[in-house]
Amino acid sequence: DAKTTQPNSMESNEEEPVHLPCNHSTISGTDYIHWYRQLPSQGPEYVIHGLTSNVNNRMASLAIAEDRKSSTLILHRATLRDAAVYYCILRDLGDYKLSFGAGTTVTVRA
Amino acid sequence: NAGVTQTPKFQVLKTGQSMTLQCAQDMNHEYMSWYRQDPGMGLRLIHYSVGAGITDQGEVPNGYNVSRSTTEDFPLRLLSAAPSQTSVYFCASTLKGGVTYGYTFGSGTRLTVV
Numbered sequence: 095d096a097k098t099t100q101p102n103s104m105e106s107n108e109e110e111p112v113h114l115p116c117n118h119s120t121i122s123g124t125d126y127i128h129w130y131r132q133l134p135s136q137g138p139e140y141v142i143h144g145l146t147s148n149v150n151n152r153m154a155s156l157a158i159a160e161d162r163k164s165s166t167l168i169l170h171r172a173t174l175r176d177a178a179v180y181y182c183i184l185r186d187l188g189d190y191k192l193s194f195g196a197g198t199t200v201t202v203r204a
Numbered sequence: 205n206a207g208v209t210q211t212p213k214f215q216v217l218k219t220g221q222s223m224t225l226q227c228a229q230d231m232n233h234e235y236m237s238w239y240r241q242d243p244g245m246g247l248r249l250i251h252y253s254v255g256a257g258i259t260d261q262g263e264v265p266n267g268y269n270v271s272r273s274t275t276e277d278f279p280l281r282l283l284s285a286a287p288s289q290t291s292v293y294f295c296a297s298t299l300k301g302g303v304t305y306g307y308t309f310g311s312g313t314r315l316t317v318v
Contacts, residue, residue: 128306137208137294138247140306181246190235190254190298191262192307194246 098182103199112169114198116182119163124187127158129167131178132197138181141167169200177202206230210295210310217285217317225280225313227295233308234300236278240264240291241312247294253278254300285317 099117106112118127129141142149142156144165149156155168169176181197211226229236237252249262253272267289269281278297282289295310 126304130307135312137296137309137312138307139309143304143306190237190252190300191249192237192239192247192296194239194248196246 098184098195100180100182100195100198102196103201105201105203106169106172107203108173109171112172112176112200112202114167114169114180114182114200115164116166117164118182118184121162121184122186125184126187127156127162127165128183128185128192129154129156130181130183130192130194131176132181133175133178138194141180143185172200172202174202174204176200208295208297208308208310210293210313212313213311214314215316217282217315219285219287219317221285223282223285225282225293225295225315227278227280227310228276229278229295229297229308230276231297231299231308232275233297234275236272236295236297237262238268238270238278238280239294239296240289241294242291250280250293282315287317289315290317291315 128143130138132138144156157166179197179199208229234255238250239247241247248264250268251270253259256272259270293313296307298307299305
């Protein structure tokens with residue numbers, strides 16, 4: 095399975111944007127980039143996914159590098175509720191398994 | 205509310221006891237899976253199922269059994285509980301449509317084996 099590398103932690107101030115990087119230098123052409131987050135004492139929650147083009151939804155934006163070796167999850171205006179562990183995961187076409195790494199712990203300061 | 209329901213939320217077992225963790229989803233998702241999460245770590249896949257009657261092993265299957273008799277239910281059985289199985293267990297489901305769908309996770313079962 096292709097691996098991802100994320101920083102262990104990041105801090106942000108409330109109402110400021112948060113840019114969460116993810117490196118996946120061995121990504122294959124059929125790997126989709128998925129992001130999940132896990133709030134304290136809860137199960138993971140799907141955030142967004144993409145293949146090649148940048149993606150936006152109500153929760154976040156996903157910016158994918160042209161060579162697809164890295165991506166960035168963007169939280170446009172962080173709130174205290176966004177404090178969570180964020181996981182960047184690669185999923186191959188037809189593969190149903192999720193491989194979780196340690197993720198990035200995001201702290202939001204009021 | 206539609207989603208993945210796990211029961212119980214908390215459980216304490218004695219070493220050697222057996223039990224079943226329940227997982228049910230009402231979204232008609234074909235794919236279901238079980239993960240465990242140890243303190244400060246990411247989730248690890250235990251077992252998964254791509255449809256009723258079909259199950260397969262994940263990364264850490266030892267000590268656990270699963271079956272899938274219906275689309276809705278995917279119970280996880282601990283055969284003989286050990287302290288090493290103390291963990292938080294999450295059930296997840298998704299549509300059988302490849303990678304274009306996100307997973308829905310349950311809220312977890314926190315298991316302590318003493």
